[in-house]
Amino acid sequence: GAKVVFVVVRGHADRAAVGIAGIKAAKDAGVQHVVVLSVCSVVKPGTIFADQFLPIEEYTKSCGLPYTIVRLPMFMENVLGQMQSIATTQQFYSPLDSNLEQNCASVGDIGEAVAKIMAQPERFTNKVLSLTGTPVNEGQFAEAFSAVLETPVSHVPVPYATSKQSMMDMGMPEWQVDGVIELYKMVASVEPCLTSPVSDLPAILNRELATPASLAAYVAPGLKAIKQAAEYEAAVAAAEAAEKMETMKLAASEAESAIKAAEKAKAEKAAAAKAAARLKATRLAIKTRGLVLQTIG
Numbered sequence: 543g544a545k546v547v548f549v550v551v552r553g554h555a556d557r558a559a560v561g562i563a564g565i566k567a568a569k570d571a572g573v574q575h576v577v578v579l580s581v582c583s584v585v586k587p588g589t590i591f592a593d594q595f596l597p598i599e600e601y602t603k604s605c606g607l608p609y610t611i612v613r614l615p616m617f618m619e620n621v622l623g624q625m626q627s628i629a630t631t632q633q634f635y636s637p638l639d640s641n642l643e644q645n646c647a648s649v650g651d652i653g654e655a656v657a658k659i660m661a662q663p664e665r666f667t668n669k670v671l672s673l674t675g676t677p678v679n680e681g682q683f684a685e686a687f688s689a690v691l692e693t694p695v696s697h698v699p700v701p702y703a704t705s706k707q708s709m710m711d712m713g714m715p716e717w718q719v720d721g722v723i724e725l726y727k728m729v730a731s732v733e734p735c736l737t738s739p740v741s742d743l744p745a746i747l748n749r750e751l752a753t754p755a756s757l758a759a760y761v762a763p764g765l766k767a768i769k770q771a772a773e774y775e776a777a778v779a780a781a782e783a784a785e786k787m788e789t790m791k792l793a794a795s796e797a798e799s800a801i802k803a804a805e806k807a808k809a810e811k812a813a814a815a816k817a818a819a820r821l822k823a824t825r826l827a828i829k830t831r832g833l834v835l836q837t838i839g
Contacts (some may be wrong), residue, residue, distance in 0.1 A: 546660045548577045555717055557594035562601045575608045575663040577656060582613045582674060582735040583725060590721035599670075610659055610666040615674045615736055616646045617726055618757050621683055623712070628687050629768035632695045636728050637705040640681040640697045644729045644736055647675035647743060655746045673744040675751050686789035691765060702726070716739035753764065761839075 547568040551561035561578070568576050571752055584595045602609045624634040638644075652673050659666050680697040687695040700708075709719045728736045743751055758765075 543640075544571070544573055546575045546577065546706040547571075547573045548579070548656055548660060550579050550785045551595070551598060553718055560597075561598040565598075565602060565605055565607075569605060569607055573607065575603065575610070575660075575667070577610045577612060577659055577663070578602045580611050580613045580670075582672060583613045583733075584613060584730060584799075585735050586728065586733065587730075589598065589724045591724070592718060608663065608667045610663065610668075611670040611671065612652075612656060612659070612673050614647070614652060616644060616722075618648045618675065618678075618752060620646070620648045620756070622757075622761060625765060626768060628695055629691070632688075632691070632693055632809075633634070634647050634683070634687075634695070635698045635700045635705070635708070636680055637702045637723070638680055638714075639699055640684070641679050642729055643677035643679045645674035645677045645738060645741065647741075649675055650756060651675065651743055651747060651752050651784075655743055658746055666808070671746075672740065673743050673746075674741040674833040675743065676753070677737060677739050678754055683754045683758070686754035687765070690758045690762040703747070746771050790801060795829055 549561060549564040549568065551557050553558050565576055565578065578598065580599055583589055584592045584599060586592045587596060599611055602611055618773070621634060621636075622626075628634050628661045657674055659671075680699075683696050684697045705726070706719050706723055709722065710716060714722075725736060741751075760761050
């Protein structure tokens with residue numbers, strides 16, 4: 543009974559087959575229009591994501607259904623994977639220089655735009671749309687987070703190898719990480735597909751697009767909660783460390799007292815033994831030479 547379907551192609555090594563299967567299923571179900579997710583870097587054949595999405599776009603255009611292809615850039619919200627670091631160390635990382643601009647867009651803007659397309663698909667029939675945002679750089683994100691946290695936050699550029707290892711440590715498969723690294727390198731080389739200010743989003747939404755400042759304001763309560771939780775945990779850890787230190791000092795003091803008591807007992811025992819030995823020697827002397835003592839009384 544659905545008239546329009548949004549085919550969101552999930553992150554899978556065999557994306558082309560998965561995406562095409564989704565479009566075929568929509569067609570078999572009698573859908574009248576498909577909105578299909580693609581990526582802006584599809585214009586760079588030979589890169590990982592382009593080679594996954596090119597067959598999907600080609601099938602979409604030839605499947606016989608009215609379609610709208612929405613090409614997406616990297617998401618502004620990707621930086622939120624580092625909220626813990628932003629809130630507690632006031633730093634976040636990427637392999638980009640802080641002043642390099644990219645046309646990343648907010649998933650909120652993209653979601654609203656797709657909803658509008660699906661509500662009136664006839665306006666966007668057989669179109670390929672670029673749902674990119676206003677170009678921004680990492681330095682602007684740092685400024686935005688600094689403002690909401692009321693403390694300086696900085697962006698730290700890191701080598702590509704470091705960034706790759708970090709993403710893999712988060713559980714991303716290597717092929718996907720390599721694809722993201724390719725996107726970063728495209729931004730660094732100012733490839734228009736990931737840096738151009740030309741976008742279909744403003745006309746679809748008919749409003750201002752999300753900015754680093756609006757994203758930071760949206761997640762500010764979460765950032766502040768993380769910061770407060772970290773400060774509380776640090777205070778608890780400091781109190782526990784202080785208590786442990788006092789316990790150790792008390793134990794050391796008790797141990798010192800015990801050692802002194804043991805030394806005193808040992809000295810007293812030695813003195814008693816010495817006195818007993820002296821008494822024994824005296825008794826022996828009395829026994830063997832006691833005649834004189836007996837005589838004098």
